[in-house]
Amino acid sequence: MASRTTHPVLGTRALNRATLARQLLLERAPLSAHDAVAHLLGLQAQNVKPPYFQLHARLAGFRPAELAGLMESREVVRMVTMRSTIHTHTADDALTLRPLVQPARDREVAYFRKGLVGVDLERLADRARALVDGAPRTMGEIREDLLQEWPDADPQSLSVAARCLLPLVQVTPRGVWGRSGQVRLTTVENWLGTTSPVRAQPVDDVVLRYLAAFGPASVKDMQTWAGLTRLREAFERLRPGLAVFRDENGVELFDLPDAPRPDAGTPAPPRFLPEFDNLLLSHADRTRVVPPEIKGRTWTGNQAHCTLLVDGFLAGLWKLEGRELTVELFSSVPARVRDLIVDEGERMVGEMAGGTEGTNGTEGPAVVVRFGAIPR
Incomplete structure (x- = not known):
């Protein structure tokens, strides 16, 4: 392993410009909304409108109807993934990123174990899946159905368990610009009509995608973005093919060798970002922004x-x-x-x-x- 003194140091402004370039915020990109959502590994979306404003800040010629159309055609979906928050993902990423972060969702269920005494979690998942695949349901309807079998369980804990154990998507019209709709849920497999076994994206591939969208970054940065732990092994496997830097505090940063790292003096235009933009949430050290x-x-x-x-x-x-x-x-x-x-x-x-x-x-x-x- 190379000594730390051999790694170039990236100052705060250099990190800022590199991150803005990956985030398509130095200049608007001529990408489709679908390709931008894929490149950015999803858009945080607790509320309906933020993903639309995120894309407007990043894409040339973007109009809300483009993303709304993708929502209605089921080419993108809204679901809980990273950091236990709602994200807008492409259909492919919805199917394969959710299994990647499932260990974090399992830990979340364990946090509510006191409210789930006597509850068979496998049975809970099966019952909830049968209910929502029969017809999209509100979380209240899911909770009431589960209480019929486990009346002594804590209602909130039952809701958390269903949300974490199953890959639930919010069905349209929820999430469609200019329309309104109550949050109704079904499984991602049911919504996308897939019958093939769902497998997680290989973690090494996701590390490379994360660096393409958020790099240069540390192991802790990616763990913060994903809500996962123990990612260092993946970075070490990839180390021979990565560029390695350090920030001004000596923290080791990894990057794709050919990724853009503009000069620190590169002009950065004003940009209006919505609440919950991942630019501000996806690094352990956010001083780069x-x-x-x-x-x-x-x-x-x-x-x-x-x-x-x-x-x-x-x-x-x-x-x-x-x-x-x-x-x-x-x-x-x-x-x-x-x-x-x-x-x-x-x-x-x-x-x-x-x-x-x-x-x-x-x-x-x-x-x-x-x-x-x-x-x-």
Whole structure:
């Protein structure tokens, strides 16, 4: 193994620019929504709209109807995967990433074991699968059915067990832009009509995909993204074919040899990101995007705010109401940067608010961008 002194050091700005390049945030990419979702290994999606805004910030010519169409054709789906959170995945990734993170879901069930005394988990999974494959069900309906067999169990623990033991997807119209729908669930196999045995993506392949989308990164970074442990063995197997660096704190970082690592001085345009964007959630050390002095500013209680990048780093929050965009900056910026923020904000609202109204981006009322405290 090479000594640590032989590994080049990547400063914070160099890491920032490399990550932005992988995340398609230095310049909008000419990719389809499907290919972007695959490249990014999914889009965090606790709420319906964030995946659409994530793609708008990254793709040239993106309109909400494109992702909505993929949802309706079942080429992408919404389901619990990394970090026990809802993600929008391609159909292929939904089938193969969920088995990869199943050990973490099993640990989650174990955390609720006190509420599952006397519950046969294999029987629970079989009963819940039969119920949701018969027809998509709400979590309340699943819980009530399970309580018929285990009336003394804790209702929340039964819900957690069903959600963790089964690969449940949220069926449409939930997740479709411009439509509304209650969360109803069925298994991913049933929704996608597959009868073939589902196998996890090889962990080594996922490491390489993670580095392509989030690198350069440490073992702990990927473990944070995936919600998994014990990934070092995979990195060590891959080490001979990887580029190895260190950050300014001496942490070892791995990367694909030919992946883009732009100069630290590469311009980074303002970008409006929604709440729960994986850019801010997929590294153990987030200082490559989040300056230490503003750590925690993107949350109020348990509410996550939409975020603004300026010069590649978290620099403010935003909130959209109709066609009025409020931007709250954490510190002052030059007038020319404010102009760039306004231009990007007007573009986002003009293109995305049009999609909300069903006009697919056609002109509407004037967009208003104002600077001030966002409404809490």
